[in-house]
Amino acid sequence: MTQATTTAPAPATARVPGGRRKRAGDRHGVAGFLFTLPFIALFLAAFIAPLAYALYLSVFREQLVGGTTFVGLDNYTEGVKDQQFTDGVIRVALYLLIQVPLMLLLALVFALILDSGKVWLPKLFRVGIFVPYAVPTVIAALMWGFLYGRDFGPFADVADAINVPPPDFLSQNTMLFSIANVATWTYTGYNMIILYAALRAIPSELFEAAAVDGAGAVRTAIHVKLPLLRPALLLCAIFSVIGSFQLFTEPQIFYSLAPEVIGKAYTPNLYIWNLAFADQRLNYAAALSFLLGIVVFVVSYLVMNAARRQEAR
């Protein structure tokens, strides 16, 4: 009997006479670099250059009378002491603590339900829950502004019909919850899709093994799916943290409806935007942007650290 002998293919690092290996390596490197060049160029132009320019702006101060002077870290020290800025940061931190866990929980529950296969018309619900994300944020805020309307919105109409005072969704006490509601409505679908995709990637042998062991749907979800979803959940959490700190569009739109509640500094980004474009204090705004960036960086790092420590357990 003759056995077909196969020789293993020559490994890529096999010695080749002459300098061919060196040149192949060079071509490899340069080609790779050239492919990423469009991205690098865009990244530099649209990300690094503005950052560098903002950093440059933040160490100067321009006055209407007196021109531009170099002030070093003065803008930063003023920012740290600025009550409006720190209040705004605390406000979005509070908003984050309420909205992010709630939204992720909802997204998780929806993703698990859709994945369980026990839903009628799952594709319809998947798209339906995702659709709010496709609505531009400005339109969503305008729409919710109408829904929240104290005099002429639908809730007010219902309240009129049953003779109770209409709920005030845009008052001092309820504004943050109202904005959180809009954000949850918008982003739950987005997070759900990420979690759903992660669930789909879990090998089905694990579910079979769990079923063999006698686990029902809920136990499978908690003990099998959830631990494997951790990386995806962490991803969603980080995105949500970064997004929450940058809260801008909803307060901006709601300003015209309830200027006395929102004011000029409801969230740090709104404050920075007003400083830059309404007050023309671009240098101070640049410094505050970096301060906000540092806060976001620190919080994201803490979140990732907490997750890593949990995994190590």
Next chain:
Amino acid sequence: MRNTANRNILRWRVRAVVLCAVVSVVVAACGGDSGDEGGGGSTQKVDMAAELKKPATITVWAWTPGTEEAVAMFEKAYPNIKVKLQNVGQGPPHYQKVRTVLKSGQGLPDVIHMEFQFLPSFKITDSLLDIKPYLPENFLSNYPEWIQKQINLDGGIYGVPWDTGPLALIYRQDLLDKAGIKTPIKTWDEFADAAVKYHKANPDSYLVNLPGGQTGQWLGLFWQNGALPFSGDPQNLKVNLTDPKIKQVTEYWDRLYESGAISHDADFVDAWYQGFARGKYAGWLSAAWGPIFLQDYTKSSKGNWRAQPLPQWEEGQNASGNWGGSTLAVLKQSKSPAAATEFARWILSERQPVEMFSFERFLFPPQNFMLNNEQWLNRKYPFYGDQQVNKVYADAANAVDLNWQWSPIHEYVATQGDAIKSKSVDQGDGATAALQPWQDAVVTYAKQQGLTVAGE
């Protein structure tokens, strides 16, 4: 070994390229903010006849409806001048975009819509062209004196007046008749009584709505009472928002807020327009341009509206204030200053475009020849049940105090006023309580910007 050495060299080359790219982009970004000086600067008379024969293209940023028609008329008169009209927003967004292009030095328009209150703010940043050399000798005499003072700053002319906003009271005759309110309402005391009486008869409706945050309207009311809170001199800036005359106005309205007779809903938003449509507000302390906004929402009440002069603080007085009003100004860096100035002058002085703006677009004209135009004065408006409203507003325009000045930091004054007053009023603390914080915020900002505040 040789392999790694070459890879190292490649790595360094890559780093060098990246570094160069970053530096060049940053330098390009930083270096782009010096625009070249266009014409202007000299006070010598320019030979307009020669300048206007040259071909030119000018960009105009304005938001008033009807401007396109005026542009078409101008292009017919001056076939060699091309006009590009753009609407970049109304009010604050427009000014923010102007500030942005001024800073970047690129994409600058030639002619911009500039409300009276913002002229000093853009003059202090040296953004506006002194158009005196491009205008006829007796240009200022075409306008009433208080308007002349608004555009004639430091001996130069910085804007061509477009429309003004004298304040008057417009109201629903049918609603007031039903509540037994006698019109016209002559004094503010009478007005307060009428407001309380009206609200008692109609618990869901208010005589007028006065939002805490509409700084332009409040300043007009202060103006009516003879207050002069600002001066335009950056070396000796006057800011006096706690003047007794201002307090008299705010305390009056605070009493009305407290009694619940007057509402303070935010204006120019959907709910406010609906308020007019559904009869929630029986009146409005409106500038002459106000009713344009109500046209679409008051179809059911058309014909029931009337206009009367503002109630007075003392019987027999005749004073009014102004809210808004616009000009067309020319940016200093304009490459075609003669064409730009002529555009502004032409569409706001020639009979055809001015009559279009006044008759078809309901803008309140600033020009003497329109203010004295019999046809315009006697014009009847169906919205007002055929009342000759222009006469009311013309009288109001004549009763505006000449000496009012705007500060060169008006954007900040207005945005802070909006935020602080609206918060104070809506929380029930009233407008008077907001005056001192507003004053403090403005003075702090002025000093931060290097202005010298009088008395500090």
